[in-house]
Amino acid sequence: MMKKYISIFLIFNYLFSFEISDAIGYNGAVASSKKEASDIGIEILQRGGNAIDAAVAVGFALSVVHPSAGNIGGGGFMVIRFSNGDVTAIDFRETAPSQANRDMFLDDKQEVVQGMSKYSGKACGVPGTVYGLGYAHEKYGTMSWESLLYPSIQLAKYGFSLDYHNFKLLNSPRYSNFLSQDAESKKIFTKNNEPYILNELFIQSDLAHTLIRIAKYGYNEFYNGITADYIVDCMNRVGGIITHEDLKNYKAIEREPIKINYRNHYIYSMPLPSSGGITLSNILNQIENVNLSEFKVGSAKFIHLLSEVEKRSYADRAEFLGDSDFINVPLQKLISKEYADDRFSTISMKKAIPSKKIGHGNIDMWNESEETTHFSIVDRYGNAVSLTTTINGWFGNGITVDNAGFLLNNEMDDFSIKPGYPNLYGLVGNEANSIQPNKRMLSSMTPTIVENENNELLYVLGTPGGSTIITSVAQILINLIDFDMPLKEAVSRKRFHHQWLPDVIQVEKNYFSPEIVRRLEKYGHKVSERSSIGEANCIFIDESGLKHSTSDSRRGGVSKAY
Template identity: 45%
Template sequence: MKIQISKNALLSVVGTCFIIVSCKTVQPTSQTNSSQKPSENLGFYQFSNEDANASPFVAKKASVYGKNGMIAATHPAASQVGVDILKMGGNAIDAAVATQFALAVVHPAAGNIGGGGFLVYRDKKGKSYTLDYREKAPEKASRDMYLDENKNVKAGQPSWYGHTASGTPGSVDGLEQAHKRFGKLTWQQILQPAIDLAENGVKLTMREARGLNRTKVEFLKYNPTKKYFMKPDTTDWKEGELLIQKDLAKALRRIQEQGRKGFYEGETAQLLLAEMKRGGGIITQKDLDNYKATWREPIVENYKNMKIISMPPPSSGGIALAQLLKYVEPYPLQRWGWHTDSTTQVMIEAERRVFADRATWLGDPDFVKVPQKELLETNYLKKRWEDFQFDQATDSKKVKAGTIAGYESVETTHSSFVDKEGNAVSITTTLNNSYGSKVVVDGAGFLMNDEMDDFSIKPGVPNSYGLIGNEANAIVPNKRMLSSMTPTIVEENGKLKMVLGTPGGSTIITSVFQVFLNVAEHGMTMQQAVDALRFHHQWLPDRTTFEEGGFTEQTLKRMREKGYKIDSQKNTIGRMDCILVLPDGTYEGGADVRADDTAVGY
């Protein structure tokens, strides 16, 4: 027996505990239910008596609402900083910049001044901007710097760990540029909360304590004479204990007093360069002097009557998300239902083709010709889709990047912001792997990134996230490495609708894709959309992983019968921090229950 119940009716009976079932495969059509506007979509959840205990959520978390502003960020203290800035009269950019500096203190695994990131901004009038402050390869970097004499990748993973793993940091320059162009409060006001947190200390959450304890051996290996992130008695950290970072506070105060000069010049720069010399790193003063964040044209594409605004290269996220949505738009995902075999199949097949294109065509547009327009053309995508069949899985070994005429062949953190005027910011920043290169700058107390691994250190060899790279992403001095970060803002009928983003390496793209569809097609609230279990496919390796419980046995059976390699994993996928604008203008924050992520509104 199988029935459909509208979400509102279901809520009145069982609250937010939904039971999900696979629906019968429906052959694809190019028509969707055009009589129902997305803004009026109540959504439907398919369910049956197949599994009385099944739930689509990793856990259930209450939504957070606000009329005057909303922050969704990785750490509760950082989210509170953002809201406090809004209450002082700051705008979304002020809140975003203050929160990023706070994250450098309270979330050392990914928050940073030694890394970089991307920012998408939509102002209250609907004009959009994107800022690229991705790290750059130092001038002394070279194409084969991580290969031995036999052209094999060197032992010890030098692009992951240690001083040679770091690109020139971009965070401080980028955040200063964003504030100078759009901020309202003073730079001194923006920096003070982070300085206070570093000087006075922040109480460790259970996850932060566990992360520091887990990384203790690596901290000692790459910082043998330092005691940063260590307790004086060398015992393990416990939840609630105070992490005080006096040297980081001094570094932040220099930035407060001198702006970018307080990081790229003077004492902090000298400390950074001394650290590079101590460990054989290659960043020089010339690299620091020459670093400049870059304003770029956003990727803007439509999905039905929604406008998707996302990050262009060297982020692969915007192009990839736009391609994914164009592939699945013709299909009746709402009618098929969430995580049914038909819905899941078209999503996996789209992901397979998109990640193949990513591996070949995408890189830093300042160094390679990225065929951005061609990759998003309807005829190109139709050609890529011709070998898709509903009765069997496509073999990734047979999927290559598309042919384009005229061309030669995680640890990250995300935050979303909206202020009372409707200005919105989506910002994703990263050190790459958790705690970056594990190198702490002596005397300045901040971690350096390991972003050099995001280059293709050898064509065809996967990076730490299993992503295959090629010539477009080869190492070149001063080049920005390709990224999966996908900070995104969505409009509906010309009005702000969603602010989306997540950390997660290669899973960033697919997580943003799924959360968007959870709201746009499956009628979920933002918190439900964030909490819903997720899956991931990235072309190679040719397998789909999903969070435990994400599919019914019936759906898994059908998928496997068609040849899909699909397996559960105990690790979670992504950590979304998102905002949804409700019809009455109220902001709903959706902060991921998978970690310490927290939404705060007022």
């Protein structure tokens, strides 16, 4: 009877609340890119697991049901907030193999060899996902390792139904042809020129066996066991350079997160080698100079202002940021209010400053890959996890490890393969992000957790989207904090993006009216329409403790709560 009254109360509260979300519940919430993964996460929470347990289970589930971006052959970052208010960050970004060198993707004339950093055996960094999930579980999890992998093993062994997103990608000529270039990938991800059918059962037997080994022998099996042998054998087949020593020496690193104080909200995000936290801090610190209540969301004036802020932040990203274990980064200067004020002082509210005239700041006083996946989790105990992971491009470098069933990343392209030369998606980098053995390539992943002024958990958020991740997270936060939008509206609202180079405002289709475009062009901006930006998966915890879970409609993410 009590459960019945609670259910009625929740329905009533939902129907008459201004906060309309995809799912609500007092006990736990999961927002991810795939229904199967979110279901598994909720199941773990219902069985008494904490948010870290659920994150491990969701991460492995996405490696099965989201093969284009979910992975065990890539890497990522997670921010964890514990029930006592402590916050930590785990860096499981890929590393350059020990045989890597600064000019490995250049020819004898020091020109970039087209496609080599993206689609060859040398394009992959040493994977970190399995180590990152294993490290988090070993230190902070509560359930058995085997129980967390079991649901994913079942999905790989017995199959899952292809949703529209998977159906569309696997049937597209672009990716079908791409995956057909590698014999192992062709065997698993194509059907001998026959199209896949929507909701068709998709089975991955080799991947199931790999997950069984990892479940039985622990996460180090990936780096020291049969799976490691398979990876090295694959390297020999495709001309890659990852060795047994590279795998044995890989470690995830626990780091102190970047903390941002923005309008009495405390925002925690990833430190280097993710540029997310520093660049997000730079954007928000500049915007804090302005009272945004005087602006209309979506107006030409607002878009002009935020685009100019983004340009300066991305110029600094290109100049200063890289793996801080290898280079000296002026971190405290870059995240300071004073530095942001100095950068903001160069903005004109009347005209756009061309990117070629915007250099990096004085520290003495088109896109990174978008094929990422993000999920957010909150448990009944008050723990929260924000995790973003990737293999870079859709299906990584297109190479599947023989007998192991998983795709490898093409993260080496996220280094500055030639300083000043744009990567696959247009981001420019300099010496700070040049290739060195064992170095971690720069990333834009921005898993984020927000507290209110009383240091209470408020939001857990993040998104895929390559170079657009940082601006998407910034715009969602501005929508929530400055414009007081409900979470669903803040996530659903159309987005735009400027990354300094190329010097253009990228905007989602059907966002700007012709009048706004004219006004922006009058400011001096170039405007380009593009497909959707990001796929945010977010959770809001209201004053009563009710958890509102929302997934972006852009790629069909699924939120669950109980």
